[in-house]
Amino acid sequence: MIDIDGVPTERDLKNSAPSEDRIRRKPVALHECYQDIPCDPCVYSCPVNAITMKTLISIPEINHEKCTGCSACVAACPGIAIFMVEKKDEDGFVTLAYEFVPLPAVGELVDGLDRRGCIVCEASVSRVFSLPGIEKKTKTTLVRLRVPPEKVMEVRFFRRRVQA
């Protein structure tokens, strides 16, 4: 329960999740930020103004139709609470901010973890990247995981199997 231990439930997630149809079209950002923290870097990171806040302390709203899937907000969010999800043919993808070293290698097989740290699937690292402008400001690396498509709304972290 989110107000007990901070982990969102399906009901919370419904409020900020993009439609299945939208996830199928191209990558899209979603946030899991449900508290009125006075915080707005996501709004300023978006190059197409798809993220808005009613007041300086409101919960952000992402316009999923406007979102181009660029990932800037994923790197900018101080709460590591924005993710990029995508479904393409038989693959699903989740892009998340990864603040750990050493970084995983592209192609590496890892355990996909859900919101409580339980292993829900095998995932492979499809991309390790940073966005030059944002990276300079936040020093945040992004990792794109390939996961089974039905797991894109479940996988929110991963664990490496071998430590390099």
Place this chain on the structure above:
Amino acid sequence: MKEPDVLVVGGGPAGMNAALAAAESGASVVLVDRFAKLGGQLVKQTHKFFGWADRGAGARGIELAQKWSHAVLAQPQVETYLGKEMIGAYRDGIWLVADQEKYIKIKPKRTVIATGASEKMILFENNDLPGVYGAGAVQTLMNSYGILPGEHYLIVGSGNVGVIVAYQLLQAGAVVRAVIDVLPRLGGAYWVHAAKIQRAGIPILLQRTITGVYGNQKVERAETVGVDDKFRLIPGTERTFRVDVVCLAVGLTPLSDLLFELGIQEYYIPELGGFVPWHDQTGRTNRKDLFVVGDVSGIEEATTASLQGRIAGLTAASDLGYAVDEQMRRRLIEALAEFRCSTLSQNVCSGLDRLAGKEASQ
């Protein structure tokens, strides 16, 4: 004897901003901090800060410390005494700073106290056994000196400090067995911070308390037990954690000893962390030449501390006849109020309301 316009005690986010605001208005400033480096607690905050993009949000604490300390050190109007401790405050207006071999006497026209907070301690068996650390100490060792104090950790307290330290320990390669809290729900941590550690596999165990730590000369295990809604221990729910460090993150209390010495009016406001000096919205106490900003005026966080510092710095300079940008000062006071409008600041606001209702007796 030094006779600056403004003396600032403490070089964290509140103190640095107070010094900058006063100096930029033309006042001469002396800033004293007992550590060799400016920045206060910011120097060990490696996570990205919440806040408004136009006020530095998204930056990591260490970067904010660098930005502000560079500005302070580059400001010719500010003289900084680092690695020197303020040890005395006298009622004739003289302050005493201990240097290596001598005392420095300072007689300022205005003083801004920004001494921050100290960590609370809780009672359990053997809580003086090596291996029991305050969260701040773990952060200092790990993030400032690059030393991990142990391998396996139990964290007590699920406020922001506890869950952030858990995350930083994970980044440093340590094993965090769990975060426990006696409360039936998160002890103040923002949901996103708590979510970050749980998705990485660190459980937050609520309604559980620590009863003791045991081991040969150092912590080898911690004993915990579940509690009911009235905080009574529930027999049969004991659980042992094999850890070499117990990290206490059970809250902060204003570091207001200097103010006690001076007889500044203080009130006990639990929402603000304990005894807090009475002050108005500019930070001014019942002694009109003395301001309090940051955690010493009530436990909050870095953004509000920096705003409070700016406001007090400008107000102190204005008192002394320097031309101060009044519009800017008003905007800062509004920004502080707006920041506190969040439901996350409800406790702080009710504490401040109660403080405002009290007497500012001379």
